[in-house]
Amino acid sequence: MVQKPGVRHYFAEGVTNRGYISFLPNMMSEWERTYVLMGGPGTGKSTMIKMIGLEILDRGYEVDFMRSARDPDSMAGFNVRNNNLAMLDQYEVAPLRWRAPGIIEHFVDFTPFCDTQKLEHQRERILGLENEEKKLQQEIGVRLAEEFGEKARGKRTIEPEPQGRSWLKNIYLSIDQDEEKDGPWSKVQGALRQLQKSKVTSFFLHGLDSEGWLNFAPHYLTDYDQIRLEGKETSDAMDWVLKEAEQLGQVIDIVLHPLYPEVIIGIIFPQRNLAIWQGSPEQLTDQGLDRPFSEELKSSLIKFQDARQLLKSIYMEVNDFSRVDQLRDELLTKILRDLEGLK
Template sequence: MCIHYTASKFQGGKDMGNKPSGRHYFAEGITNRGYISLLPNMMSEWERTYVLMGGPGTGKSTTIKMIGLDLLDRGYEVDFLRSARDPDSMAGVLIRRFNWAILDHYEIAPLHWRAPGVIEHFVDFSKYCNQGKLEQQRLRVLELEEKIKRGQQRIGEILAEEFGGRIRERFYAKADEGRPWLPKLYASDLFKEAKGPWSKAQDALKKIQKSAVQSFFLHGINPEGWLNLAPYFLTDYDQIRFDGEEAHEAMEWVLQEAEQLGQVIDIVLHPLYPDEILGIVFPERNLAIWQGDPEHLEDQGLGCPFSNDLKKALLDTQRLRDKLKAIYTKTVDFDQVDSMKTDLLNSILRDMDKKVHTID
């Protein structure tokens, strides 16, 4: 096994002369075990959520992105949550200082994003649509939504067929149903009965009581291949990289040692095999521990080109989504959407100011 150390370009991992940079990651993933959402686990720490309702193409993702960038310019630390179904789109943003989030209801796992105790503010984008025009396209909208649903299911089936059989026996303990880094896992019914061995790392994670553990993905799937966010996410972190066959055991040892740290730990899951951990990030220590080079997909077992069946299923589903978005977009009054975006941003800023004064 080889170990490489890479220092960040800024002392302490932060350039104090610049505004904070936004982190980009996926809170959900399309894996060989179905569609997995990590949002329920994340939301246990959230205090407020602004939920944007409405069909695709009505301006929700753009609104989320623009508000996130504005808050970033104002000096707030912002996490940008990419859409697992459309990696180039935003499914949400998280304002880390306050644990407040803005979510696109359409882009996240249906009916599985709500969390008790979270204050919710709903914004309905459908009121900015011409309802008469939408009504004329109702049957077409229902048809496209059904085809998209079948397309997503087909993608899951192909992933299960092509990647479902990989097992690294030497790195696993006895199989059980526990996945402690996915304590409130949501997976699609198609793979509800899927069984399989889970990494020995779970034994170490069960012992981490003092540390705040959060899991997410840094790779998104699209017809062109993998969208790899890892190099950008880890830019300002000192990095320790494990290479070779013993990398998995080394990661297990790191997790066991992390038991006593009592700090924030971010776990990066494999985009196809959510039982495998690609990296462990310690934000408070400005340190990232990774399997191989985060810039090389081959090191993460993602170097093989997509099969023709998978590429076709992804491309067909994307085209259906584009057609559905086009129907909604033609009905939207974007002047009203822009006005609402300004009002929503101002409301968030006022609420944050009140929060700061309350804390002080």
């Protein structure tokens, strides 16, 4: 992956052994304009996100690309840093509650670019593949919990704070929180309450792939000065840094463990161009992610990707991409006007 100046790649959502977790609701609270692309897989939404994001980047803006947690090769959206404008693929992200539909969020429907009559003939097949995707995603979550159920040792964990202000009501979870009040999820709640105290962006830099974990950390941290912590006192040191930064009102990016979302593996200070990391960003061993996947987990991941590709192929065969290209030019013009107004 080639890293261009001003661009970052991360996962705003993750398939963890605690369930499917999305940090998008918390991020969206800062956005003033959000373009939401609607339509089936394979209709050109991810490509549009990538191309418009790169066009904006070439005009001097800083852009964060959000990869799909379900399909790391696809773009789930982008966010123009410091300008509070974003674009999301509704199909690639968890269900979200929109604040002011049609006013703050602008919905763009790709369905008119498809031959709906041909799609109707494929209705049963489409529904069958979508159901298969849902079942496989649940299966993947179960297998992750079975294979990686032990809590990572030696990693920085934020302790719960009773009086903390929680934004859990704005986060999408695929598990019932009430079922596990005294279990691991209560620790996640405590972590998120603590993070709410400062201007913090939380995300993942590792994505789930059939061949193992995709690691975006080395690319993400390329331009940052790095302090790499090792040894028994690492957790205490991270704890001290985080508390001091909160008291000083710093802008903080928190990188969470892709399996254990209550565990912090990196603290980044964008304004200071500084990153503090547990171990080496290049070494998955330091994050406890070097354990190979079982053949069963690999099989579930491959089946999931196969179902997605079949769904995409159905939509691609009936889509008019010349109209999609025309729409891209129109959206880019509108977004650039928005960005000028948001300065």
